[in-house]
Amino acid sequence: MKLQVSESCVGHGRCYTLAPQLLDCDDEGYVTIRGGDPIEVPEDLHELAENVVGSCPESAITLIDD
Amino acid sequence: MQSSVIAERHGSEVTGCPVMDHDFSRARELGAYWALANELRESCPHFYNRYEGGGYWVFTRHEAVRDIYKTPQVFSSASITPWEPDPIYRFVPTQVDAPDHIKYRRILNPWFSPKAMEAAAPMMREICRSYIEPLVPKGRCNFIQEFALLFPTAAFLTVIGVPISYTEQFAKWVDEFFGGFGGDPAGAEAMARALSEMRVFWTEQLADRRGKPATDGDLFSYLLNSTFDEKPLDENVLLDMCTVLTLAGLDTTRAELGYMFHHLALNPDDRRRLAEDPAIVPLAVEETLRYYTIIFGDGRKVTQDIEFHGVQLKQGDMVYGLVSGANRDPRHWDRADEFVIDRERNNHFGFASGPHRCLGMHLARREMAIAVQEWLSVIPDFELDSETELMERGGGAMMALDRLPLRWEVGA
Numbered sequence: 001m002k003l004q005v006s007e008s009c010v011g012h013g014r015c016y017t018l019a020p021q022l023l024d025c026d027d028e029g030y031v032t033i034r035g036g037d038p039i040e041v042p043e044d045l046h047e048l049a050e051n052v053v054g055s056c057p058e059s060a061i062t063l064i065d066d
Numbered sequence: 067m068q069s070s071v072i073a074e075r076h077g078s079e080v081t082g083c084p085v086m087d088h089d090f091s092r093a094r095e096l097g098a099y100w101a102l103a104n105e106l107r108e109s110c111p112h113f114y115n116r117y118e119g120g121g122y123w124v125f126t127r128h129e130a131v132r133d134i135y136k137t138p139q140v141f142s143s144a145s146i147t148p149w150e151p152d153p154i155y156r157f158v159p160t161q162v163d164a165p166d167h168i169k170y171r172r173i174l175n176p177w178f179s180p181k182a183m184e185a186a187a188p189m190m191r192e193i194c195r196s197y198i199e200p201l202v203p204k205g206r207c208n209f210i211q212e213f214a215l216l217f218p219t220a221a222f223l224t225v226i227g228v229p230i231s232y233t234e235q236f237a238k239w240v241d242e243f244f245g246g247f248g249g250d251p252a253g254a255e256a257m258a259r260a261l262s263e264m265r266v267f268w269t270e271q272l273a274d275r276r277g278k279p280a281t282d283g284d285l286f287s288y289l290l291n292s293t294f295d296e297k298p299l300d301e302n303v304l305l306d307m308c309t310v311l312t313l314a315g316l317d318t319t320r321a322e323l324g325y326m327f328h329h330l331a332l333n334p335d336d337r338r339r340l341a342e343d344p345a346i347v348p349l350a351v352e353e354t355l356r357y358y359t360i361i362f363g364d365g366r367k368v369t370q371d372i373e374f375h376g377v378q379l380k381q382g383d384m385v386y387g388l389v390s391g392a393n394r395d396p397r398h399w400d401r402a403d404e405f406v407i408d409r410e411r412n413n414h415f416g417f418a419s420g421p422h423r424c425l426g427m428h429l430a431r432r433e434m435a436i437a438v439q440e441w442l443s444v445i446p447d448f449e450l451d452s453e454t455e456l457m458e459r460g461g462g463a464m465m466a467l468d469r470l471p472l473r474w475e476v477g478a
Contacts, residue, residue: 054411
């Protein structure tokens with residue numbers, strides 16, 4: 001499973017607060033992978049990744065099944 | 067379900083949807099505005115609300131509110147108050163649209179970023195303790211006046227580099243400004259006075275720093291040394307920025323803290339849970355922002371004729387996304403009408419959404435988390451201390467409790 005964040009991220013910060021193991025923020029508060037390549041989600045974090053998707057007010061996060 | 071009839075306005079005639087005459091500004095008993103939002107949302111997806119001299123479309127459900135926020139090219143922030151389509155004031159960057167909006171935000175975002183707030187957290191915690199400590203032996207307090215107005219103000223001033231000794235002055239200005247939203251003439255006078263006194267203060271602060279190099283931790287000198295399209299920021303823009311930062315940053319946090327501590331006073335299980343597991347406090351803060359959102363609704367101005375969720379909108383119309391309805395819409399939320407203290411999937415609109423999402427959100431949520439952790443560590447049990455019903459200010463501005471009397475056992 002991979003996780004991707006689109007350009008529509010405006011920096012609410014709920015994703016990296018919920019999953020610091022997966023995501024981090026830049027100096028303005030955007031998630032660092034905003035508009036970039038997907039990242040790999042380890043198997044034990046799949047459920048967390050789904051909650052991360054559901055925590056984004058912009059619907060900017062998608063999961064891609066392998 | 068989408069209605070097959072398109073709602074439309076022809077002059078003062080509205081067809082295809084209910085027409086109502088709600089006054090969203092008056093004070094009501096605590097909780098009445100969320101109850102009203104629930105009722106409106108379940109009775110119709112949209113309606114036309116009239117006031118003397120005009121009217122606007124209200125969208126009550128999550129899907130439409132989300133789409134208003136997602137489509138800023140159609141829904142402009144030129145006015146965010148639906149009963150004031152052509153405001154005489156201009157909040158920067160709140161009322162600025164693309165392409166200029168993001169340029170202002172890029173100046174301000176780093177100042178209020180999660181990393182900057184993380185760095186300020188130890189200082190905020192210390193300030194927070196300094197307000198709680200003297201209250202502990204008293205066994206009671208009016209939480210709003212003695213804590214919720216003061217702590218966020220002091221924290222904010224420290225973050226922007228203004229001496230903390232101005233805290234009470236700022237708390238007074240902000241209280242007077244929002245006291246004027248109710249529409250009574252005495253309130254309006256105090257509001258105008260507070261606004262002009264604040265502008266004098268900012269003007270002096272800016273004058274002191276003009277022509278000098280940027281100083282660390284000082285927002286004014288940072289703004290004076292910032293550029294917009296390679297030019298320094300205009301004096302009026304600077305003043306508009308300072309004013310909106312103050313008004314948006316202080317009153318809102320006091321309001322959310324009021325509702326959060328009212329909830330904790332009435333719910334000992336939630337209190338205990340947070341005291342035992344401070345790690346879930348940030349989740350409880352987000353749930354407070356969803357369930358007890360202080361934004362009754364958020365206004366936007368329509369830039370083009372367009373059909374939107376069953377309504378034929380015309381350029382210049384005002385719309386009002388009922389955020390309080392969306393945040394408890396059972397079509398979107400699991401256990402919508404329940405305060406779920408550790409809710410993880412929480413994409414609420416308590417800080418709005420889209421490009422104008424609250425600039426100070428990282429500051430606000432950190433202040434709230436610190437307030438809860440510090441308070442519960444010394445006053446783990448407390449209850450409501452009021453015989454009379456608590457009232458909330460109307461949603462014309464932001465909903466807020468004007469008082470919250472609490473009591474607890476001393477030395478227990």
